[in-house]
Amino acid sequence: MDSDIVSSSVDRSQTAMPDALAFKSINDPIKNQINSCAAICVKQDDPCHFLRVLYESLITGGLAGVVVEAALYPIDTIKTRVQVARDGGKIIWKGLYSGLGANLVGVLPASALFFGVYEPTKQKLLKVLPENLSAVAHLAAGALGGAVSSIVRVPTEVVKQRMQTGQFVSAPDAVRLIIAKEGFGGMYAGYGSFLLRDLPFDALQFCVYEQLRIGYMLAARRDLNDPENAMIGAFAGAVTGVLTTPLDVIKTRLMVQGSGTQYKGVSDCIKTIIREEELRHCITGNGSKDIVDSSTTWNPTWTNRAAAEAETVASFSCSGHGRAFVDGLGVLDGQKPPCECNNCYIGKDCSVLLKDCPVDANSGDPLFLEPFWMRQAERSAVLVSGWHRMSYIYEDGTYVSRELEKVIRKLHSVVGNAVTDNRFVIFGSGTTQLLAAAVHALSLTNSSVSSPARLLTSIPYYAMYKDQAEFFDSAHLKFEGDASAWKQSGRNDNITQLIEVVTSPNNPDGKLKRAVLDGPNVKTLHDYAYYWPHFSPITHPVDEDLSLFSLSKTTGHAGSRFGWGLVKDKAIYEKMDRFIRLTSMGVSKETQLHVLQLLKVVVGDGGNEIFNFGYGAVKKRWETLNKIFSMSTRFSLQTIKPEYCNYFKKVREFTPSYAWVKCERPEDKNCYEIFRAAKITGRSGNVFGSEERFVRLSLIRSQDDFDQLIDMLKKFVYQEAVPSENFMYI
Ligand SMILES: Cc1ncc(COP(=O)(O)O)c(C=O)c1O
The missing domain is CATH 2.10.25.30 (EGF-like, alliinase)
Incomplete structure (x- = not known):
């Protein structure tokens, strides 16, 4: 089927020929004087005649438009989908009447407007123009009719085509979402290209139609019957359709993209189509290589709805x-x-x-990186199809995306914070799951029920180590607490299995840490969740037997629940892998896809943007905080000497995630309570195995949280430190 010709002609449905009208004019008293083109169309100079023509044109034109639109709508839908499809895109054959109802609501007034302008204008012009210029009257009347009716036709067409291409399922939704997201102008997307295509179309089609009829009548020396009028109408539509299809393709592409930026305008659209597709597509309007009946193939615009939804929400x-x-x-x-x-x-x-709302400085939710990702909206977005990796496993039978593994190795190489050669990479649902897996794997070596492995770490420590060990209550593991205290106690028999967790930089105090214990019975697990340039100088690439990293603190995506481990020993790796398999059968495929995209953004420029942003943001927060605490004798902050950072190639200060605040006054025994009374909720020192004299305040939450923290601290700390008239200097 020559869909192009059919489609182009049916698209004119909104301006379908009102044949009833045409016959009315032919059957008038001057029909026998067919010696001039103009005479066919012009009636007597009755003053009411103009209004009658206008009225009849509105009614018959509107009705004709509705009938033709309804009859040929499926072909028009196919035409739109063909024009939108790119190379290899397939055409869906379902929902061919999608958007018809709403479209008819627009077609009726649009057709009425067109003929309401076309007929009277034509008749006026035929009266004033010489007979041999009747074509000019038809051309001008067609163009004017098209221009006026475009006010209604364009929004109707925008909604119709975006429903035909599956972007919206209902017309009210389409109107609501287009206006919400793109403003009222969205309803007129592609207006320029519409006029570019429709004005020539209207002018040409009606001129060809009227001139052919005149010629036919002159040759036949009689009036035309219905089939003859229909044939001439179809022929005029087909010829005009062929001539204006390239303009129609451009119009469709611009209308369907809405506020998208694929094409910047008419000339950009033409250039892009010519550059990226073959010129024949512009002429045929078909960018697809094959049109297939499809319950298993997709509508090439399936992404549009998801994108529209995401962008509406983002707006x-x-x-x-x-x-x-x-x-x-x-x-x-x-x-x-x-x-x-x-x-x-x-x-x-x-x-x-x-x-006076209480400030939340408790959790380490790293929302300070949210503005960075908002800037990276385009590069970091992934669209997950309904059929995305439904299987448990990847092609190689594992739970691990090899692409993601490659990007993680690359990340360590660009940051220079870890050696990945000769290491297995293991994924977990956050470092949290990997900690459990690692402790499980390490505790299975040489421990027994009578002599469980001891889990040790340095005070202050991240509470999760203790909480997990106590919660799982394994016969093979016992939480023992402070590694230094164990060492000094002389309890080391060199037989009992010891697992030391080293957190560097440490949570809560941000200091770089080393293992305290050594000996043949000691296994060390390194938690490097914070060893990234946002928080710490990168002093060297770590080269340990077992190191854990967390996406939460690398990119800020704590909610994605992703972490990874670098494991030297195959047997340990296999035990950890088994733990992950038995507890969660690997990490969700959607998470892995999302993380892959995020880390590709990070490594894309060697981490330059994110780490400069992150370091800059935390550094600024530290400067503000230090300024406030420097005025206080009641409270103190941790201090860490600056070190050379191989990543930034300079000596730099530490910019830890948390303020580890000490209440210095002997009477301020419970620092957490002191801050809480001042409406600042932190985390008590005893949660970290330390004294209650300490409280941890999170500095990596959202800017709002930090601003509120600062406001409260100013009132609280400063009040105690300086006379009230000096408040304004902060
Ligand atoms: C030292 C340390 N390790 C591990 C984690 C947990 O990381 P994830 O979110 O990857 O489970 C945290 C979270 O704050 C942490 O501070």
């Missing part, structure tokens, strides 16, 4: 104090995305800041 700024998410409450049911407000902000758009 909600929530006053900069919250965020809307695609999986927010009700969004998946098509509701407006609600704002999830940052701590202390309330209201529909998170614009109201609660006064």
Whole structure:
């Protein structure tokens, strides 16, 4: 089937010939004087005649448009899908009436407007122009009719084509989402190209139609019957369709892209199509190589709906104090995305800041990196299809994406923080799962029920080590606490299995740490969650038997639950792998895909952007904090000597994730409570095996959290330190 010719002609449905009207004019008293083109179309100079023509044109034109649109709509849908498909894209044959109802609502007034302008204009022009210029009257009337009706035709066409290409399922949704996301202008996307295609089309088609009829009648010396009029109409539509198809392709591409940026305008669209597709596509309107019946193939625009949804949600700024998410409450049911407000902000758009609201400086949720990822929206986004990696395993039978493994090795090589040669890479649902896997694997070596392996670490330590060991309550493992105390106690018999966890930089105090214990019975597990340039100078590439890293602190994506380990020993790796398999059968494939995309952004420029951003942000926070605490004798912060950073190639200060605050006054025994009374919630020192005289304040949460922390600290710390008139200097 020559779909191009059919499609191009049917697309004119909105301006279908009102044949009833044509016959009315032919059967009038002057029909026998067929000696002039103009005479066929012009009636007597009755003053009411103009209004009658206008009225009849509106009614008959509108009805004709609706009938033709309804009859030929499926062919028009196929035409639109063919024009949108690129090389190799396949055409879906389902939903060929998608958008018809809404379209008819627009077609009726559009056709009425067209003929309401076309007929009277034509008749006026035929009266004033010489007979041999009747074609000019038809051309001008067609173009004017097209221009006026475009006010209604363009939004109708935008909604129709975006429904035909599967971007929206209902017209009200389409209108709502287009206006929400692209503004009212979105309803007029591709207006220029529409006029570029439609004005020539309208002018040409009606001129060809009218001139052919005139010629036919002159030759036949009689009036035309219905089939003859229909044939001439179809022929005129086909000829005009062939001539204007390239313009139609451009119009469709621009209308369907909406606010997308694939084409920057008409000339860019032409150049891109010519450059990226073959010129014949522009002429035929078909970018696809094969058109197949398909229940198993896809609509090439299947991504558009997901993209539109994601972008609509992203466009909600929530006053900069919250965020809307695609999986927010009700969004998946098509509701407006609600704002999830940052701590202390309330209201529909998170614009109201609660006064004297308690500050959350507790968890290490690294939202300080969120602005970086918002800047990287395009590069970091992944679209997950419904059929994405449904299997448990990858092609090689493992749970591990080899692509991701490669990128992780590359990441360590660009940052220079770990040796990955001769190491197995193991993935886990966060370092949290890998810690359990590693302790399990290490504790199985030479331990027994009567002599379980002892888990030791340095105070202050990350509480998870103790909590996990106690929670799993394994016969093979016992949490023993401080490694230095064990060493000094002389309890080491060189037989009992010892597992020392070394956290470097340490949580909570940010210091670089080394193992305390050694001996044939000691296994060391290194937690390097914070060994990244945001927080610490990169002094050397670590080269340990077992090191763990966390995506949470590398990119800030704590919610993705991803971590990895570098393991030297095959037997340990296999035990850890078994643990991961038995507890979760590997890491989710969606997470691995997402992490791959994120880390590709990181390594893309050698980590330059993210680590400069991260270091800059935390450094600024530390400077602000130090300024405040430097005025206090009641509280002190940890200090760490600067070191040379191989990554930034300079000596730099440490910029730890947490302030490890000490309450110096003897009476301030419970530092956590002291801060809590000042409406700042941190984490007590005893959670880290340390004294209650310490409290940890998180510095890596959102900017709002940090700003609130600073505001409260200013009031609290400064009040105690300086006379009130000096407050303003901070
Ligand atoms: C030292 C340390 N290790 C591990 C983790 C847990 O990391 P993940 O989010 O990858 O489970 C944290 C989290 O704060 C941490 O501070």
